[in-house]
Amino acid sequence: MNKLSKYFDSMHQKPVLILDGLNQLIRHTMINFHSINGAGQCIGGIEGCIKEISRLIGDFRPKAVFFVAESGSLRKSSLFSGYKKHRKLEIRAKSSIVKEESEVREMLTYQLNILGSFLPYLKVHYVYVPFVEADDVISVISQVTKPNIII
Numbered sequence: 001m002n003k004l005s006k007y008f009d010s011m012h013q014k015p016v017l018i019l020d021g022l023n024q025l026i027r028h029t030m031i032n033f034h035s036i037n038g039a040g041q042c043i044g045g046i047e048g049c050i051k052e053i054s055r056l057i058g059d060f061r062p063k064a065v066f067f068v069a070e071s072g073s074l075r076k077s078s079l080f081s082g083y084k085k086h087r088k089l090e091i092r093a094k095s096s097i098v099k100e101e102s103e104v105r106e107m108l109t110y111q112l113n114i115l116g117s118f119l120p121y122l123k124v125h126y127v128y129v130p131f132v133e134a135d136d137v138i139s140v141i142s143q144v145t146k147p148n149i150i151i
Contacts, residue, residue, distance in 0.1 A: 014063035016145040017056055020134050021069040021126075024049050025112055045111040046118070053122055060150055065124040066141055069112055070134035 028048025035044035049067075057065060116126045129137050 015060055015148045015150045016141070017060055017062040017065045017150045018138050018141055018145075019053070019056075019065070019067045020138065021049075021067045021112070021115075022108070022134060024052065024067075025108060025115065028052065029108065029111065041110060042107050043111065043114075045108065046115050049115055050118065050122070053119075053124060056150075057122070062150065065122075067115075067119055067124050067126050068134040068137045068141070069116070069126065069128045070132065070137070 025045040029042060029045035032044025032048045033042060035042065035047050037043045053065065053067070056062075116128070119126045127137055127141075
């Protein structure tokens, strides 16, 4: 927690912006699905996330920005074997499925890795804790930063 403390003194002056990174990436990938790079890979999630983060920084002028990514929770899966088992990741275009779940996961992982390397240039802290859900990490950051947080 000591590494985070430098961002949270004088919190009454400026807010801290905390983003659920995977949620952002999925949303922007679906919206910008047809944005591809020279190799034919979807980069719409990267494009959309960078634009939205830039807009949010301009709107709120936060003291710090955290982009929290996740890989899923081993603890929650071990407590309940059906945890998130029925969630499906699929990309739809004009109400027809264009990508299988495994392809979507690969596409999101590719974009998340690239996005993680871009974020420091926007002065955004990329937070990833293996096998811990973003919601749990966001909760910890929120408890440290309260009351001036924007999620």
